[in-house]
Amino acid sequence: MKWFELARGLHIVAVIAWMAGLLYLPRLFIYHIKHGAEPTVTSVFSVMERNLLRIIMNPAMILAWIFGCWMLYFHYTWHGWGLFAQPWLDVKLIGVVILTGYHHFLAARFKKLQAGQDIGTEKFWRMINELPILLALVMVISVTMEWTF
Numbered sequence: 249m250k251w252f253e254l255a256r257g258l259h260i261v262a263v264i265a266w267m268a269g270l271l272y273l274p275r276l277f278i279y280h281i282k283h284g285a286e287p288t289v290t291s292v293f294s295v296m297e298r299n300l301l302r303i304i305m306n307p308a309m310i311l312a313w314i315f316g317c318w319m320l321y322f323h324y325t326w327h328g329w330g331l332f333a334q335p336w337l338d339v340k341l342i343g344v345v346i347l348t349g350y351h352h353f354l355a356a357r358f359k360k361l362q363a364g365q366d367i368g369t370e371k372f373w374r375m376i377n378e379l380p381i382l383l384a385l386v387m388v389i390s391v392t393m394e395w396t397f
Contacts, residue, residue, distance in 0.1 A: 250285035259315035
């Protein structure tokens with residue numbers, strides 16, 4: 249049981265770091281776009297974006313997946329397939345897949361921004377920046393509420 253608790257704790261920490269990056273990178277894009285005519289300023293944002301993506305977000309996403317899969321393995325080992333029939337797990341896994349896709353979308357936009365290409369307006373990034381927190385809200389509520397049918 250202690251290994252499961254370790255996996256859960258490490259999973260939570262990894263998800264917190266990942267979510268922080270998913271929420272902060274679009275904010276950096278907003279500032280980068282806003283100051284697009286100032287190369288000295290945008291060079292600072294480029295470094296911040298690259299470091300956030302490579303040093304925090306990518307490792308955190310990978311670790312969140314590893315520890316999440318580790319927890320699924322423990323549940324399966326101890327309880328069989330019962331967990332996989334729970335509706336909350338479907339909601340959470342769909343959310344994780346969407347967040348992973350969003351992460352890759354942000355990484356692709358970072359590459360385009362570094363190449364000097366247009367990645368959208370400040371308004372677009374202000375609106376899309378709400379997606380991770382909305383998904384997190386749905387996922388956490390689905391995991392913590394009791395499902396009775």
